[in-house]
Amino acid sequence: VSEKSGDHYDALGLSRQATREQVEVAYQFFAALYAESALATYSLLEPDERREARERVRLAYEVLRDSEQRRQYDAGLGAAHAGPVLEAPRQTGPRPVFKMAASKPAPAPAPAQRPLPSPPRPEASARARILPEPVTGPSLRKAREERGVSLQEIAAATKIGVRFLDYIESDRYAALPALVYVRGFVQQYARFLGLDPQRTSESYLLRFPRG
Amino acid sequence: VSQALPGALPRPRRQIWALGGGKGGIGKSLLTAAMGFELARMGKRVILVDADLGGANLHTCLGLAAPERTLGDFIRRRAERIEDVVVETGVPLLRLISGASDFLGAANIKYPQKVRVLNRIRALDVDIVLLDLGAGTSYNIIDFFLVSELGLLTVVPEPTSIENAYRFIKSALYRRLRHVASNEEVRQTVESALDAKNSLGIRTPMDLLAAVHKSHPDAAELFRAEIAAFRPRFVVNQVRDEGDQGIGHQLVAACARHLGVRSTYAGFVHYDEAVWRSVRQRRLFMIEAPRSLAAQDVARMARGLLQGETLELRW
Numbered sequence: 001v002s003e004k005s006g007d008h009y010d011a012l013g014l015s016r017q018a019t020r021e022q023v024e025v026a027y028q029f030f031a032a033l034y035a036e037s038a039l040a041t042y043s044l045l046e047p048d049e050r051r052e053a054r055e056r057v058r059l060a061y062e063v064l065r066d067s068e069q070r071r072q073y074d075a076g077l078g079a080a081h082a083g084p085v086l087e088a089p090r091q092t093g094p095r096p097v098f099k100m101a102a103s104k105p106a107p108a109p110a111p112a113q114r115p116l117p118s119p120p121r122p123e124a125s126a127r128a129r130i131l132p133e134p135v136t137g138p139s140l141r142k143a144r145e146e147r148g149v150s151l152q153e154i155a156a157a158t159k160i161g162v163r164f165l166d167y168i169e170s171d172r173y174a175a176l177p178a179l180v181y182v183r184g185f186v187q188q189y190a191r192f193l194g195l196d197p198q199r200t201s202e203s204y205l206l207r208f209p210r211g
Numbered sequence: 212v213s214q215a216l217p218g219a220l221p222r223p224r225r226q227i228w229a230l231g232g233g234k235g236g237i238g239k240s241l242l243t244a245a246m247g248f249e250l251a252r253m254g255k256r257v258i259l260v261d262a263d264l265g266g267a268n269l270h271t272c273l274g275l276a277a278p279e280r281t282l283g284d285f286i287r288r289r290a291e292r293i294e295d296v297v298v299e300t301g302v303p304l305l306r307l308i309s310g311a312s313d314f315l316g317a318a319n320i321k322y323p324q325k326v327r328v329l330n331r332i333r334a335l336d337v338d339i340v341l342l343d344l345g346a347g348t349s350y351n352i353i354d355f356f357l358v359s360e361l362g363l364l365t366v367v368p369e370p371t372s373i374e375n376a377y378r379f380i381k382s383a384l385y386r387r388l389r390h391v392a393s394n395e396e397v398r399q400t401v402e403s404a405l406d407a408k409n410s411l412g413i414r415t416p417m418d419l420l421a422a423v424h425k426s427h428p429d430a431a432e433l434f435r436a437e438i439a440a441f442r443p444r445f446v447v448n449q450v451r452d453e454g455d456q457g458i459g460h461q462l463v464a465a466c467a468r469h470l471g472v473r474s475t476y477a478g479f480v481h482y483d484e485a486v487w488r489s490v491r492q493r494r495l496f497m498i499e500a501p502r503s504l505a506a507q508d509v510a511r512m513a514r515g516l517l518q519g520e521t522l523e524l525r526w
Contacts, residue, residue: 013464029524033461040461043374044469 007077007187008060016074020065027061052180059184063159072157076192129196135203137171140189144169147193158188165189173208182208227333227340228516229359230446233375235266235346237367238448241490242480242509243343244272248497249513251305255338258297260308262355263345264320267310273300274493278309285331286324293331302498306337320351329358348375348382356383361516363477365446366462368455373462376445380472381405384416384441388434397423397430417471444477444521446512451482460524475521478512481505 009016012026034041034054041050063069131139144154151169155162164185167175176182186204187197230243240263247259261269261282270277278298284290285308297306320328332340342359344352356362356379364379366372382405389401400423404413413419416438424431443466447459459476466472483505489496497506515521 029460029464032457033464038461039368039370039373039458040465041469042370044377044465 008063008073011056011060012064014064016077018064020067023061023064027057027065030057031061048178052178056180056184059159069159073159076157076188129194130199131195131203133203134206135200136207137169137204140186140200140204141169143193143195149193154189154192157192158185160185160188168204171207176208179205179208179210225333225335225338225340226361227342227359228361228363229262229342229344229356230363230365231344231352231356231379232365232372233346233348233379234366234372237365237372238480239263239346239365240269240272240343241486241496242365242446242448243341244269244495245497245506245509246513247305247341248302248495249510250339250341250517251302252497253513253517254304255517256304256336257339257341258306258308258335258337259300260332260340260342261310262342262352264310264351266345269343270307270309271493272490273302273307273495275300275307275309278307281309282328283310286320286328293328293335297335325351325354329355333358348379350386353379353383353386357387362443363446364443364474365448366458367449368447368451368458373458376462377470380443380466380470380474381416383443384438384472385419387437387441388416388419391433391437392430394427394430397427415470420471438471439473441472443472443474444516445474446477447479449482450479455479459522476523477516478508478522480508480512 009018012018012023012030014022014026018026031054032038034045034050034057036050038050041053045053063073131143144151151162151165154160154165164176167173168182168185168189176185183201183205186201190197190200228246230239230246232239240261243259247257251257259269259273261267263269264283267281275298278296280290280296280298282296285293285296290296293308296308298309300307332342342355344355362383364376366376385401385405389398392398392401400411400413401419403409403411404419404422407414411418411422413422420431420434420438423434445459445462447455447462450456450458456479459479463474463476466474481504483496483500483503485500485503486496486505489499492499496503497509500506
């Protein structure tokens, strides 16, 4: 299992400041990397892994190429990172073209790790960023409704279909796509609500059927 | 007597550069000879070592007859000192330790012999030792790769070559990790990772790291450092167009994302009729056709490697 989580910028190896042209060039590169006939991934990835990687890149491109979609997406990311954050702080400056994955396989977050203090945002910090375990569809729905957010709003910002969001909230695993996608979906969903994306998706996916 | 000038750089340490690639027939020996030639032309004292025991032909790439004294003589102790099997190539500053007419199967070298060879190679009085590694992923080949300061992986734009390069990377890395593992259980995990169809579901170094971390977090920490230090450099040989040149960048990206290995792209060498013509005449294309595309590519790459530069994608 070597699928990646991470956001649309990671998918294209871009920094948050990437220009429209950079989005375009990066997409061309990664689309070629995961193309059906690509030499560099042909023997490295299984066909379905390659398809998933391709899909992830395409999804990222669809959002980042469109200035309006990208603005909404960025706003969602911004909100998620305004509250106390358990993840490593994000680099904001220009990043290397390729994110090195060597440091990626993150062990479970150390219990001793304290949330990093950061300027509180009134509406976000008032609420818990970590839902009680285990995170389920209904507990996600409850968190969403408490925040007065509609599925349509999340769908508009994340470009995830309302249908899928509803399946997530209903724990209808069989109706959902492969695990990698659902991970991305739940992370974006969580981010939009100001929940910790990593923790939320990990807990939710514990009950998701593998294979 | 050379007196260090104020502000003069200290003499760089001797370096071992290894050219591997897993697959045969992709031009490793020719590239080794060409790189050696170029480095010598730039004033470096270079010794080429034909470590392709059993399939040695580096001497032919240099237009030399099979030398009488070879690495095999040193391994079998027919030659006492490794210096005794070093031969001149006719190119100033460039010398050769041939593996010609050695019928040593790779498996025949025992570990202590290998250590002796490596130690003596390291003690040679030169600036750069270039090791031409044979095809395959046997321990002999991988161990030579792992002791080098700079490990170059040659590929050609063909599926089989690239598949072998990935296999080479995994084999080399797992060999290294197995070597540093102090715990028997961890060692076992590494060994099972070498089996592509292992029951633990380990397919990449990242998977291995995760598996080890569960039971031995300290070992995982050590592994992480080893993986981070493992930096193969790709050379794409026989490129025909820009798409082929881009394969190096793709390999680097794929290694980072899917293997967790930080490789770099050292350079590419064009497919070039001039090379082919020179090979037919048993002449080195660097001498026969110094202005050919391939010769210029090799020169650029050798310079880049000396200066620690790599090809990078910027956007």
